Structures are given as structure tokens and as C-alpha cells.
Amino acid sequence: MTAETRMWGADFWDSRYAGAGFRFGTDPSEFLIRNAHHLDAASNVLCVADGEGRNSVWLAGQGHRVTAFDASGVAVNKARGLAREAGVTVAYRHCGIEEWDWSQPYDAVIAIFVQFAPPVLRDRFFGWMAQAVPPGGLLMLHGYAPRQVAYGTGGPGRQDHMYTEMMLRDAFAGFDVRHFADYDAELREGSGHSGQSALIDFIVRKPAAQESANRT
Numbered sequence: 001m002t003a004e005t006r007m008w009g010a011d012f013w014d015s016r017y018a019g020a021g022f023r024f025g026t027d028p029s030e031f032l033i034r035n036a037h038h039l040d041a042a043s044n045v046l047c048v049a050d051g052e053g054r055n056s057v058w059l060a061g062q063g064h065r066v067t068a069f070d071a072s073g074v075a076v077n078k079a080r081g082l083a084r085e086a087g088v089t090v091a092y093r094h095c096g097i098e099e100w101d102w103s104q105p106y107d108a109v110i111a112i113f114v115q116f117a118p119p120v121l122r123d124r125f126f127g128w129m130a131q132a133v134p135p136g137g138l139l140m141l142h143g144y145a146p147r148q149v150a151y152g153t154g155g156p157g158r159q160d161h162m163y164t165e166m167m168l169r170d171a172f173a174g175f176d177v178r179h180f181a182d183y184d185a186e187l188r189e190g191s192g193h194s195g196q197s198a199l200i201d202f203i204v205r206k207p208a209a210q211e212s213a214n215r216t
Contacts, residue, residue: 010096013072017052024051024189026082028058029112031142031201036062038138038178038203043107046132049097049114053079053090059110060088067106071096097121102128108138113154113193115143115161122161126171136208139175141168145182145198153195154187163200175204 017023032055039045043064047056050068052075060066060083068090070076076094083090093100097117109132117125133139144155146162155162165182181201187193 010071010073013051013070014074017072017074017078022052022054022078022082024054024113024193026052026054026057027189028055029142029189030185030187031112031199032058032110032140035140035179035201035203038140039064039108043138045108045110046104046106048109048111048129049116050079050092051075053082053092055110055112056090056092057083057086057088060090061086067091067093069093069095069100097125097128100128102131104132105134106132106137107134108140109133110140112140112142113144115156115163117161119160123171130172130175130206133206135206137206138178139172139202139204139206141200141202143200145200148198151196151198153197154189154193163202165200168200168202172202172204175206177202177204179203 041063045059045064045066047059047066047068050056050070053068056066056068056079068079069092073094076092080092109129111129129139143163146159146164148155148162149157149159165180169177179201184196184198187195187197
């Protein structure tokens with residue numbers, strides 16, 4: 001098994017999430033808080049590779065109908081406990097990205113710090129997420145830019161796993177870009193994301209069927 005294979009394998013993430021605490025804390029991503037206004041009320045949301053549940057639990061608390069999955073059974077169990085403590089309902093699934101049924105449509109697909117996949121798998125991953133967004137639906141991505149490797153404050157530590165504006169615009173060509181930002185900020189998200197970080201926000205909406213027809 002190669003290092004890249006381990007990086008998205010369940011055993012790797014089970015070991016990362018082992019222990020009593022929450023590796024990335026229990027507060028939602030600041031990206032999500034800042035940009036939640038893009039979501040329609042009571043949206044049917046999919047949280048991709050959601051880890052210990054900090055983002056899915058917060059979204060459910062905002063009135064959204066949330067489904068979330070992760071390859072780590074340890075993380076999913078922690079997420080279920082976090083949801084119980086918060087008094088919210090989230091449909092959690094223990095599942096990897098390659099096993100997920102991407103034919104299911106969601107009003108919004110949200111993927112925050114999911115840069116564990118090597119480039120070949122990442123390209124397929126982007127396609128799967130695009131498939132799960134119906135016409136008029138929203139895709140929200142948040143992750144690291146290549147200079148994050150030099151900061152060493154989180155992420156896989158490989159530049160070829162990081163996001164660039166051109167990469168994302170090419171991967172989701174035809175989507176309407178609602179928000180893009182490439183910036184540095186100080187993160188305090190548990191022990192997993194701590195310190196000065198190079199971040200990218202990317203929020204796009206798939207054109208409605210009529211809009212797509214008008215462009216052809």
C-alpha cells in the first residue's frame with residue numbers, strides 16, 4: 001500500500017480520529033458560517049467526508065436537512081454523539097467517497113478540507129460531486145492553496161493535492177461562480193488545523209435547465 005493509498009483509507013483516518021477529543025474541534029468552519037447565506041432555507045444538504053461532524057451538526061441546527069458520510073467509522077460514531085448532544089438529526093453514513101451513491105441529488109453539496117485524494121482520484125471526485133448537484137443546486141468547496149505546504153499547519157503536505165483557481169474553474173466549467181477567494185488566515189480548529197493557513201473558498205451554482213438551454 002502506497003502512502004497516497006493510506007491517505008484516503010479508512011484505517012488511516014480511524015487512527016487520526018482515535019482518542020477522546022475532536023481532532024478538528026466541534027465548532028463549524030468559519031468558511032461555512034460566513035457563506036451559509038448562499039444556502040436556501042431548509043436545503044437538502046450533503047456533507048462530504050464530514051469527519052467528526054462539526055459542520056453537519058451546525059447545518060442541521062440551522063434548519064437544513066443534512067446527510068453526511070465519512071470513511072472513518074471512528075469519526076462517524078463521534079459525529080453521531082455530537083449530533084445527539086446538540087439535539088439535532090443528521091443522516092450519517094459510514095462510507096468512502098468511492099462507494100457513495102453519487103446519483104442521489106442534493107440541493108447543496110459541501111466539501112470542506114477533503115484534499116486527501118491524489119490528483120487522479122480527485123478529478124473523479126470533482127465529477128462525482130458535480131453529478132450530485134442538480135440544476136440550480138449549489139456546490140461549496142473550502143480547502144488549502146499550494147503555499148499551505150510551507151506553512152505546515154494542516155492538510156496532506158503535498159502541493160499536488162492543493163487547490164488552485166484554475167483547477168477549480170476548469171473542473172466545474174459551466175457552473176456559475178458565486179464566490180471565490182484565495183487568502184491567508186489564522187485557523188484554530190482543534191489540533192488538526194492550527195496556525196497561519198493558505199485557504200481557498202469556491203462556491204458555484206449549477207445553472208438551471210432553462211439557463212443551460214439558453215446558452216446553447
